[in-house]
Amino acid sequence: MSERASLLRRLARHPGAATGGVLFAAILAAVWLGPLLWPLAPDVIDVRARNLGPGLAHPLGTDQLGRDTLARVLAGGRLSLSVGLAAMAIALGLGTLIGVCAGFFRRLDGPLMRLTDLFLALPLLPLLLVMLLLFRDSLAGIFGPEGGIFVLVVGAIGLTSWMPTARIVRGDTLALKEREFVLAARAAGTGPIGLMTRHILPNVLSPILVSAALGLATAIVTESALSFLGLGFPPDFPSWGRLLSDATIYLADYPERVIAPGLAISLTVLSVTYLGDGLRDALDPRLGR
Amino acid sequence: MLSYTIRRLALAIPTLLVISLIIFLLLDLAPGDPMAQVPLTVPPEVKAQMREALGLGEQVHIRYWKWLVQMTWVEPQVLIDHLFGTSLSEGKLRILSWQHRGPVMDVVVQRLPQTLWVVGTAYLVGILIALPIGIWSAYRRASLFDQAGTFVTVVGYAMPPFFTGPLVIFIFSVQLGWLPSIYDTTHRVTDWNSFTVQLRQMVLPVMVLALQTTAQISRYMRAAVLDSLGQDYVRTARAKGLPEAAVLGVHVLRNALIPVVTVIALGLPAVFGGAIITEQIFSVNGIGAQLIGAIRAGDLPTVHTITFIFAVLIVLANLLADLLYGWLDPRIRYE
Numbered sequence: 064m065s066e067r068a069s070l071l072r073r074l075a076r077h078p079g080a081a082t083g084g085v086l087f088a089a090i091l092a093a094v095w096l097g098p099l100l101w102p103l104a105p106d107v108i109d110v111r112a113r114n115l116g117p118g119l120a121h122p123l124g125t126d127q128l129g130r131d132t133l134a135r136v137l138a139g140g141r142l143s144l145s146v147g148l149a150a151m152a153i154a155l156g157l158g159t160l161i162g163v164c165a166g167f168f169r170r171l172d173g174p175l176m177r178l179t180d181l182f183l184a185l186p187l188l189p190l191l192l193v194m195l196l197l198f199r200d201s202l203a204g205i206f207g208p209e210g211g212i213f214v215l216v217v218g219a220i221g222l223t224s225w226m227p228t229a230r231i232v233r234g235d236t237l238a239l240k241e242r243e244f245v246l247a248a249r250a251a252g253t254g255p256i257g258l259m260t261r262h263i264l265p266n267v268l269s270p271i272l273v274s275a276a277l278g279l280a281t282a283i284v285t286e287s288a289l290s291f292l293g294l295g296f297p298p299d300f301p302s303w304g305r306l307l308s309d310a311t312i313y314l315a316d317y318p319e320r321v322i323a324p325g326l327a328i329s330l331t332v333l334s335v336t337y338l339g340d341g342l343r344d345a346l347d348p349r350l351g352r
Numbered sequence: 353m354l355s356y357t358i359r360r361l362a363l364a365i366p367t368l369l370v371i372s373l374i375i376f377l378l379l380d381l382a383p384g385d386p387m388a389q390v391p392l393t394v395p396p397e398v399k400a401q402m403r404e405a406l407g408l409g410e411q412v413h414i415r416y417w418k419w420l421v422q423m424t425w426v427e428p429q430v431l432i433d434h435l436f437g438t439s440l441s442e443g444k445l446r447i448l449s450w451q452h453r454g455p456v457m458d459v460v461v462q463r464l465p466q467t468l469w470v471v472g473t474a475y476l477v478g479i480l481i482a483l484p485i486g487i488w489s490a491y492r493r494a495s496l497f498d499q500a501g502t503f504v505t506v507v508g509y510a511m512p513p514f515f516t517g518p519l520v521i522f523i524f525s526v527q528l529g530w531l532p533s534i535y536d537t538t539h540r541v542t543d544w545n546s547f548t549v550q551l552r553q554m555v556l557p558v559m560v561l562a563l564q565t566t567a568q569i570s571r572y573m574r575a576a577v578l579d580s581l582g583q584d585y586v587r588t589a590r591a592k593g594l595p596e597a598a599v600l601g602v603h604v605l606r607n608a609l610i611p612v613v614t615v616i617a618l619g620l621p622a623v624f625g626g627a628i629i630t631e632q633i634f635s636v637n638g639i640g641a642q643l644i645g646a647i648r649a650g651d652l653p654t655v656h657t658i659t660f661i662f663a664v665l666i667v668l669a670n671l672l673a674d675l676l677y678g679w680l681d682p683r684i685r686y687e
Contacts, residue, residue: 188628192647193655197378197379288512293648314526
């Protein structure tokens with residue numbers, strides 16, 4: 064417990080991490096709690112209030128169908144952040160599993176690292192686009208239109224972004240494996256599963272946390288890019304990327320519709336990146352307590 | 353070194369084979385039917401013949417083998433024919449696009465210069481801006497300049513091209529009216545006037561792509577120069593009375609560039625990926641736009657071929673980075 068408290072204290076003292084953490088918490092709160100304070104629904108069409116500029120009734124204006132932009136940005140944020148968090152979780156789980164196995168079992172090291180190299184050599188953006196195009200209809204049939212595309216986007220991003228985590232975890236596992244406390248546990252008769260879960264995993268947690276922060280940022284940007292290219296989420300349940308892409312046609316007259324989701328993406332990426340940098344510094348034991 | 357190069361090249365070939373197979377199998381699952389556009393009045397047996405002509409009736413492994421032969425054997429022959437006027441490829445079947453009913457590579461060759469112009473210029477501009485920023489940020493560490501440099505990096509990282517693109521269009525095309533927002537691919541440079549038109553229409557896409565490059569490379573350059581500044585040979589150079597310009601420009605720069613050059617080589621394919629989005633924003637009719645168009649039209653041979661070209665670029669860039677590292681830094685020995 065004191066370990067965790069000291070980590071929190073060091074994080075709070077790190078200016079970048081503190082700013083990033085507060086900003087990210089604020090974005091999460093705004094996106095999930097915001098609808099309580101801002102009750103306008105994102106999908107209510109009000110034809111008489113089309114194409115309004117920013118005003119009192121609609122702080123960010125309305126779109127070409129009279130839908131409130133603020134409500135849409137909040138709803139888009141829920142989607143974008145959910146996709147980012149879920150894809151990051153998949154990538155992290157997969158990367159940790161592959162990394163620990165490669166580092167722990169010498170026989171698996173070669174094949175698993177070849178697999179990692181292979182995935183790193185794949186042209187990811189074109190492949191993601193192809194995957195989205197091919198499996199869109201079949202998954203929409205299983206999970207419904209909204210769930211299908213969510214599962215598809217999350218799965219596709221998660222399956223193509225575990226490689227950096229796997230490399231870092233493998234390196235740390237290789238080093239930890241030869242340390243005395245692991246040898247002692249092995250001598251005491253702990254099996255490989257126990258060694259991995261009780262002795263190795265807790266000690267590679269800090270690099271995993273750092274790559275979680277960076278992975279979240281990458282996942283959000285990737286999802287936005289896919290939606291921007293028109294192969295991510297459809298306009299009826301738009302993510303930030305889709306909102307941005309839909310608004311570019313009206314760029315000349317209503318720039319705020321592009322800037323609002325764009326700024327939301329940028330601020331999220333920024334806060335998460337600073338948080339990750341801060342975590343890296345705070346978790347580095349060489350920097351002292 | 354030579355044996356290492358040969359070994360790496362030998363390893364690159366199976367990697368590319370596996371990647372092309374993965375893409376092929378992925379595309380093979382495609383539910384789309386290339387015959388969907390054919391009118392219903394066409395009798396079924398004609399349709400079957402058309403299917404045959406597209407090579408659709410065969411087994412998976414035969415179709416993959418055919419694609420592989422066409423990509424790695426017939427297409428290079430076409431290239432040789434084109435360059436030297438020989439006729440090696442005469443009568444041989446090439447990879448045909450379902451969309452254009454013509455060879456895929458012909459369209460790629462038409463589109464590639466547009467991409468190379470924009471992406472290449474942007475990468476060059478980005479590097480040329482990034483190197484001085486990185487050097488000076490490290491040299492005047494924690495100064496106002498260093499903080500400004502860090503800010504540019506953060507902005508470049510946090511603002512993806514699909515946001516900066518519309519933003520610069522809004523500022524420079526809509527508000528200020530200085531630059532065109534659309535890249536005219538048919539524009540021909542014939543005299544000074546048309547050259548300035550070409551330059552003007554390249555500014556915005558190059559700006560967007562260069563920001564990404566600058567953000568990354570300047571960070572690496574700063575770290576490398578910082579690392580280099582603390583080395584003993586820098587202290588020696590200063591101690592023997594060399595002017596700061598010589599210390600920085602010769603002793604620090606040459607050592608700091610070693611890791612940065614490999615980063616530059618590694619980043620090249622990623623810029624092609626980013627160009628897919630930038631081409632979409634500015635309507636550049638390049639290879640990225642061709643890929644998106646082919647994906648939307650379900651033109652699988654084109655998608656396969658272009659994705660494979662991207663994969664070749666990535667593998668070659670990795671190879672280049674490794675070899676450059678060993679060549680530039682004699683301390684690194686490959687056995």
